[in-house]
Amino acid sequence: MIAAIGAVASNGMLGLDGWLPWDIPEELAYFERTVAGAALVIGRLTYESMDVVPPDSFVVSRQPGLSLRPGCVRVDSVEAGLRAATATGKDVFVIGGASIYEAAWPYCQRFYLTRIEMPFAGDTLFPESIPLAAWHLVSEERQTYRERKSGRDVLCRFLQYEQDNPRPLR
Numbered sequence: 001m002i003a004a005i006g007a008v009a010s011n012g013m014l015g016l017d018g019w020l021p022w023d024i025p026e027e028l029a030y031f032e033r034t035v036a037g038a039a040l041v042i043g044r045l046t047y048e049s050m051d052v053v054p055p056d057s058f059v060v061s062r063q064p065g066l067s068l069r070p071g072c073v074r075v076d077s078v079e080a081g082l083r084a085a086t087a088t089g090k091d092v093f094v095i096g097g098a099s100i101y102e103a104a105w106p107y108c109q110r111f112y113l114t115r116i117e118m119p120f121a122g123d124t125l126f127p128e129s130i131p132l133a134a135w136h137l138v139s140e141e142r143q144t145y146r147e148r149k150s151g152r153d154v155l156c157r158f159l160q161y162e163q164d165n166p167r168p169l170r
């Protein structure tokens with residue numbers, strides 16, 4: 001199955017200065033648990049922000065000479081990344097950033113989206129073009145965690161959306 005996973009603040013922000021706008025370790029742990037063992041499709045900027053990148057990570061970039069860490073492979077389009085990730089036989093997760101979600105969503109059967117019910121300053125928005133409102137909400141869990149930068153408690157809604165007829169990969 002091809003799925004996407006991400007988190008978004010109540011004002012639509014998903015990124016700040018090449019990282020996340022918030023500091024919620026439990027949300028990050030949920031992400032790591034969910035994608036463990038999967039093949040990943042990653043935008044080049046998101047890849048550069050990650051300390052640890054697992055094997056079978058496909059990094060989308062238009063730079064032919066891009067040097068990557070062991071276990072990572074450059075692909076020149078989102079579709080090429082999805083094909084290569086699918087060929088591993090593992091589950092496939094698209095992990096962002098915004099430009100990659102925007103190109104990959106038609107191929108995704110499922111979108112794991114954490115809605116963080118607080119506005120955050122940021123510089124990257126979750127793409128409005130992704131029509132999640134038309135997808136089926138198949139799962140929702142709620143947890144309240146301490147956000148470390150603000151010191152405030154924040155409600156996190158762990159949602160799973162599905163779309164009926166994802167675009168087939170060619």
Ligand SMILES: NC(=O)c1ccc[n+]([C@@H]2O[C@H](COP(=O)([O-])OP(=O)(O)OC[C@H]3O[C@@H](n4cnc5c(N)ncnc54)[C@H](OP(=O)(O)O)[C@@H]3O)[C@@H](O)[C@H]2O)c1
Pocket residue numbers: 005006007008013014015016017018019020042043044045046047049060061062063076077078095096097098099100101103124
């Ligand atoms: N909240 C979340 O769940 C979440 C998840 C992931 C990332 N983020 C945040 O999002 C921000 C980064 O997102 P972003 O959208 O700016 O960057 P990004 O999607 O991570 O990476 C953008 C880069 O990917 C390559 N690329 C994008 N579309 C392409 C295409 N169609 N064909 C070939 N290459 C393509 C280009 O690389 P080249 O320039 O090398 O050609 C482009 O510069 C960061 O702040 C990150 O922390 C948040």
